[in-house]
């Protein structure tokens with residue numbers, strides 16, 4: 193099954209009806225599309241070309257980038273490798289990845305591009321977060337945007353999914369459907385919000401509220417996919433969904449690579465996440481999450497996964513949910 197998520201045009205003034213469909217989508221799915229986001233086709237094509245150049249290097253070369261800049265195959269999955277670029281100084285982060293390579297002029301340009309993209313996405317996240325706060329009404333922007341979200345920062349991953357040829361893949365996990373491969377396992381994001389730019393191959397799936405079904409999030413021209421992460425789920429007292437999602441690849445007919453960009457916008461490590469009374473209040477007054485330091489949650493996730501990436505199982509629900517009774 194596939195899903196028609198609402199499309200939120202971020203360039204338009206916020207109308208009551210667009211805010212209410214935004215709020216509904218965040219509660220029901222934790223996912224929606226955004227258009228007129230300001231990332232030009234030109235910037236995207238350049239980013240893809242440069243990244244393709246880096247992924248095309250030999251394994252030994254790529255390993256020179258080191259962790260956490262480069263995640264090689266067989267960490268998250270055999271079919272996934274990823275470059276990480278961290279803000280707020282996206283230029284310096286990208287530069288530190290590619291400094292080991294010889295073609296310095298090219299990589300200067302690469303780093304400049306990463307900076308441009310990172311800053312654009314940071315700005316977009318700020319706008320989206322403001323829209324999400326507005327969708328609660330009650331002037332939450334004025335009360336909480338600056339104090340709670342003013343120090344948020346972002347990082348992004350450039351993801352490259354490939355499927356090896358049939359003969360050397362007898363040992364990995366097939367789904368029930370022999371033609372479906374998990375390119376990135378089921379997980380929730382550790383962010384406040386995440387913005388994903390997937391190419392036209394598709395494969396992003398979200399778990400339905402019933403906890404069983406899966407829905408395809410189809411590629412949509414000119415649109416980016418936005419999803420709510422664990423930090424915003426906790427901050428909104430669980431009202432906005434941080435949904436489990438994954439990426440599946442169809443073996444048959446899969447040509448080339450699947451390329452995606454995922455931008456994660458998070459609280460800073462020192463931030464104490466604690467739902468304001470007013471936000472709790474609109475939820476029958478029952479506080480669902482104890483206060484926690486953002487960095488402690490990130491470390492909890494990392495230590496639970498032993499470098500295994502974002503596997504589902506331990507989320508903010510396990511970490512900070514208040515037991516009832």
Ligand SMILES: O=C(O)CCC(=O)C(=O)O
Nearest residue numbers: 351388390396439452454
């Ligand atoms: O590659 C994608 O489309 C999504 C990636 C994702 O969910 C993630 O990196 O957290």
Ligand SMILES: [Fe+2]
Nearest residue numbers: 379380381437
């Ligand atoms: Fe994700």
